[in-house]
Amino acid sequence: MPDFADFRFPLPVDVALRIRRMGGGLELKGTVDGRAAGECGRCLEPVELPLHLELAERFDPVLGRDDPLGQNNVLHGDELDVADLIRQLIDSALPLTLACSENCPGLCPECGRKRDGTCRCPHPE
Template identity: 40%
Template structure:
């Protein structure tokens, strides 16, 4: 199953095809406390321009995490816009994806590409809701579910 999400783009890069559309669902591994309970829906449109592979499209994936304020569960969906260029030439070794080999031997690893783009787009400080009241620093009560008695007092 490890290579199930690899797309052969060698014909595209060689100029034999005008373009390639990829629709795939790829599982995404947890990342820094963020879990992805469902596979990401990946839609990519690939175009070759010389030795450059242009990748445009969208990635949609639900995620769950801990609220940065109250430690409750955050459940939302991420929508990532894809607009990337990957060097496809054999002689070119630089580029942001070089280390992870998103593109090797004419094959694009859609799962790896999606994971990297999702990870880099995860918002910092996810909140269960915009106006999360957080945990009371004095008594530890979750202020979303209950107003504690020290509510309103900010210093001792």
């Protein structure tokens, strides 16, 4: 899995997929498991989060043009670009910003240290 946005993938992402033909389209079911690594948006410490997706997608080449899924270009004629599809699904499942914890105090604007006791600057709250 290539890196994208602010995320890296330290381990291979496990993908288990079953693809079935449904009428003129394809039905895709499976799971994606892995770990995504990024940085806390506030203190820049490394953060890892587990990744688990349940997939249940349908692709219909005939209706593809009006289907929002048709716009993501994963279906090229009869061929499904699975890697690209997985990438897009992971992308939409990941949070926009990461934080090491919900109440991460972030970095001190004055000394640049984490505001968890390491920083001794007086801070008006």
